[in-house]
Each structure stands twice: as structure tokens, then as C-alpha cells.
Amino acid sequence: MPKVDHDEFGRSGYLRLPGFADADTCSQMLDRVVEIARDRAVGLGDGPSIVLPEANLRGRGGLPEQLVSKVFKLHRDSVFEAFARDPAVTDLVAELVGPRLDCFLSQFIFKNPGAWGQPWHQDSVYFPFEPPRPILGVWLAVTEATLENGCLHVVPGSHLEPVHPHVEDRRPGANYGYIEIVDHDMSAAVPVLMAPGDLLLFDSHLMHRSTDNVSDGIRAAMVYHYAATGTVETSPGLVTDFVTVRG
Numbered sequence: 001m002p003k004v005d006h007d008e009f010g011r012s013g014y015l016r017l018p019g020f021a022d023a024d025t026c027s028q029m030l031d032r033v034v035e036i037a038r039d040r041a042v043g044l045g046d047g048p049s050i051v052l053p054e055a056n057l058r059g060r061g062g063l064p065e066q067l068v069s070k071v072f073k074l075h076r077d078s079v080f081e082a083f084a085r086d087p088a089v090t091d092l093v094a095e096l097v098g099p100r101l102d103c104f105l106s107q108f109i110f111k112n113p114g115a116w117g118q119p120w121h122q123d124s125v126y127f128p129f130e131p132p133r134p135i136l137g138v139w140l141a142v143t144e145a146t147l148e149n150g151c152l153h154v155v156p157g158s159h160l161e162p163v164h165p166h167v168e169d170r171r172p173g174a175n176y177g178y179i180e181i182v183d184h185d186m187s188a189a190v191p192v193l194m195a196p197g198d199l200l201l202f203d204s205h206l207m208h209r210s211t212d213n214v215s216d217g218i219r220a221a222m223v224y225h226y227a228a229t230g231t232v233e234t235s236p237g238l239v240t241d242f243v244t245v246r247g
Ligand SMILES: O=C(O)CCC(=O)C(=O)O
Pocket: 109, 111, 117, 118, 123, 137, 139, 152, 208, 209, 210, 221, 223
């Protein structure tokens, strides 16, 4: 079982854990989110999940899931809930956040061929919480993530920065919620190449982005965010849902 390298996390603001999840978990996640996207496209499905279209594929034909950017609010649903609560996950998160944990955000990111990447940002800009930290992102590679299909890029050590101002994503018609840091030198950035089942833990102040998918295949990831139980949201969020997963 992987253990958290606190020195490395403290220095860089992220940790990659290769081979964390098995292939079955990844394919069950993909199958279930495809089912949700298809149900939603025909007005079925009464779950809380929020399905967002990929703006850069607007007007294209295809299966419902080929036109989706993200599906939010999955951590009360089947395989997604099981992963959010899995002690193999929450014991790791507890080492960095604290013993009692809420999962407050979950999103499946399809990143289909032609989909836009998400510009440079720090996740904490989205989280008006008290206390504001610690918050941890947990990014599971459901497929491989490569330079061509739009892997994450991170600036090691940038989690030590305060939250910077973010401006609207400057691409016309950009995806919902995409905003961007433009006042920081990102030249120290490194790509984070992932194989299916690899897990990335990252601090909510870490500056990161993903690039456009210019490949022919999907780059899928399932992302969770955790905070200490008792953390309060000071203004209500559309996509947040606090659920205690470790008591
Ligand atoms: O996976 C991506 O394309 C972007 C994910 C991201 O930036 C995030 O989870 O904060």
C-alpha cells in the first residue's frame, strides 16, 4: 500500500502514486458515467449529477458522452461513492488533511478528442471555505494521460503561493467555470504523464492546467476534492456537496 511522502509533498505540492487503482475500477467508472450521459441526453436519470457540454465540440454530432466535458456530483453514486469512501484512498488523504474527512466535490472529466484543456489555475479559487485549507485534490487517471491527449501540467512548489487573481478564460465561448492565472511565471511547469489507474494527490494552491486533446482518443479522469469535516462553505456552490467519508 503506498504511503504519503510528506517531504516530497511539502516541497512540490503533489504526489503521483503509480498503479493505485485496478483496470476494473477504471472501466466501471467509465461505463457508469457513459450511462449517466446517455440517460441525461434523453431526459432520464434522476440522480444529482450535473452534466456539462464540451464547448469546443458544440454543434458536432456524436454519442452523448462524446460531447460532454465534465459530469459533477458523482460521489453519492455506485462505483464513484465506493472509491470516495475507500479506506485505501481516505487513509492517504487523512495523512495530508486530517483524520475526519468530507468529500465535497467530484467530477468525471471526459476530455474527448478536440476538447479544450483547462487553463492555469489554483483550485482554492473555487472554494470559499472556512477554514480555507487544507484541501486536497485526488485525480485518478481512468485512461492514460499524455502530452497529446491533454495531461495535467503543474508548477512544482507553487502550492506555497497565495491564491492569485484569476481572469476569465480568454477563448471565446470557453467551458463553464474556466478561469486563468495570468500574473505568474509558469516556465518551471512539468507535465504529469499518467497510466490508467495512477493517482495524483495535489494541494489546492498548486498551479496546474491541462492542455487540449489533440489526439484521436479520450483522456478520461475522475477527480475528487476533500476537506476536513467541519469545513464550511461561506457561499453556496452549485457543484459542491459535503459528505463525510471518514469519521
Ligand atoms: O483534468 C483536467 O483536464 C483538469 C483538471 C483540473 O484542473 C482540476 O481538477 O482542477
